[in-house]
Amino acid sequence: MDASVIVVGAGPSGLMLAGELRLAGSSVIVLERLAQPSGESRGLGFTARTMEVFDQRGLLPRFGEIETGTMGHFGGLPLDLGCLDGRHEAAKVVQQSVTERVLESWATELGADIRRRHEFLELDDLTDSVVVRVRGPEGEHVLRASYLVGCDGGRGRVRKAAGFDFPGSEATAELLLADIRGVEVPRRVAGSSVRGGMAMSAPMGGGVSRVILSERGAPLRSRTRRPEFSEVADAWKRLTGVDISDGEPVWVSAFTDAARQVTQYRRGRVLLAGDAAHIHLPAGGQGMNTSIQDSVNLGWKLAAVVRGTAPEHLLDTYHEERHPVGRRLLTNARAQGLLILGGDDMQPLRDVLSELMDHEEVRRHLAAMVSGLEIRYDMGGGSHPLLGLRMPHLDLTVGTRGTGSTELLRPGRGVLLDLTGNDHLRRRAGGWAARIDIVTADASALPDNSPLAGTSALLLRPDGHICWTAPGSHTDLRSALARWFGPPAAGMPGPTRPS
Structure with a gap:
């Protein structure tokens, strides 16, 4: 390979x-x-x-x-x-x-x-x-x-x-875009309708403005190259009455509403x-x-x-x-x-x-x-309000050191977060210790209305999504570990199997 x-x-x-x-x-x-x-x-x-x-x-x-x-x-x-x-x-x-x-x-x-x-x-x-x-x-x-x-x-x-x-769906409209400098472009809010189409503009910083426009009824083109800036400037003037042709184009492009x-x-x-x-x-x-x-x-x-x-x-x-x-x-x-x-x-x-x-x-x-904050993945069912969502930032104390859940995810590994000092939890996860970080932390400062109030442990995937909680998950810890991190290391106990 x-x-x-x-x-x-x-x-x-x-x-x-x-x-x-x-x-x-x-x-x-x-x-x-x-x-x-x-x-x-x-x-x-x-x-x-x-x-x-x-x-x-x-x-x-x-x-x-x-x-x-x-x-x-x-x-x-x-x-x-x-x-x-x-x-x-x-x-x-x-x-x-x-x-x-x-x-x-x-x-x-x-x-x-x-x-x-x-x-x-x-x-x-x-x-x-x-x-x-x-x-x-x-x-x-x-x-x-x-x-x-x-x-x-x-x-x-x-x-x-x-x-x-x-x-x-096929394209029904073409939009033209240009980033330009050297000319003042009055700001137009997103989606500003004008007679004959849509024209919007916004500052990009560094003296550059972005303009985006669409002329209603304009023919759809099968473009093999980018449009010339003159095409954008002419259309902008037709739609808004403002001449931007003296501007210096930084980048010009065309795109459609195809989905x-x-x-x-x-x-x-x-x-x-x-x-x-x-x-x-x-x-x-x-x-x-x-x-x-x-x-x-x-x-x-x-x-x-x-x-x-x-x-x-x-x-x-x-x-x-x-x-x-x-x-x-x-x-x-x-x-x-x-x-x-x-x-x-x-x-x-x-x-x-x-x-x-x-x-x-x-x-x-x-x-x-x-x-994108609404995204929740299927983690096998459960009652915890955060199961399947991304872990919200949580201030923690690990030993005597202050840290946070965001920092624990920096290495790109899974994290089993023990919030009650449960040695039994660590033993149950031992077969996956080479693939996840098992962290005992104090989160006692949580407010009563926090969705994490009453939570004793959480399993976080490397992407930050919560895939198991205690209490609140319908699956046990070892089953969740096996689902997301593979079977345990050789010689270590695996998931609990129903009798």
Whole structure:
């Protein structure tokens, strides 16, 4: 094997996956067609959930000063995200180019082999490995790995080469985007309708403004190259009356409202993550954030399987958990697209939705949806209010040292958190001690109304989701450990079996 895993694509999802795999000790090669990062910034900013994920891995300081805020939107309608509980607010403007630079540095430091100017050509999914044909600076060659992951975007070749089905809705509108400097662009809020279409703009920092527009009734084009800036400037003037043609384009692009999702996230030894698995109208920056979270879900599972500590069927939970997330993303993105692009015909719906959003329960529902904070995975049933959710940050005392649950997850391992000093618990988990950290901690300062009040122990997966609690889970501890971390070490007792 040339590596345990080959990842195609050095965007946010591919780089995050490479870092997660290396954190778990798996070798990884990342193949990237481009010689240098593109500098594009399709994704802009982080949701509160992605802020949590980056904090969990200790990455937030690498981004420097991040401006955060609580105001977002749903289909162009103002939405206060501050109604949600959590340690982090959303990050307003972090360009995707910066995100890629941070993640590439992190993954490289951990030992990921990132090979630029290496283009994926074709694959052969064998019984025991995947063979990948690659074109590099020195010609074509073959690489072999246990698994291949396509993180190569909505037009990526891995999905097509492996025969994934990619159903969905065709595009009905084209949107043009340009980041420009050297000209003042009046701010227009998200989804601003104008006669003849939609035009929005916002400052990006550093004297750069982003404009996005769509002309109603404009023909859909099968583009093979990016639009010229003059096309964007002419359309902006037709829609708003403002001339931006003297500006200097930093980046120009076109995209549509097509929405597609693969029917499977895994076919044999080939898996997909990020835009390779789901495409949609960009709405509130959810696409890049969901893509990063795909990789966080997949990385530790894939590493455990290639190490041989977990059975292969653990990989099936990647599809089971992330496909519904992607499906829900497409649903809310399409709904927002109707509101943003629907023109005057959608105004009655906007008016009604605005009234509904005055109610706190509706605001919380929509805010949790677009931030990713509503995601709960199936952990086998139970009554604990946090089972299946991500672990909220919890201040802890371990021995005499103050720490927190977020810091305990930094190494990328599972954590059995004992909050009552139960030696019996540690003995029951002994067979998994090489794969998880067993931590006895004091959380006595919890308020009575905390969802963790009365909890004596929790089992956290490496992605931070709570997969077992005491009390509150329908499964016993050893069964939960075996499900998520494989069978116990040889000679150690396994799960309790029903008589």
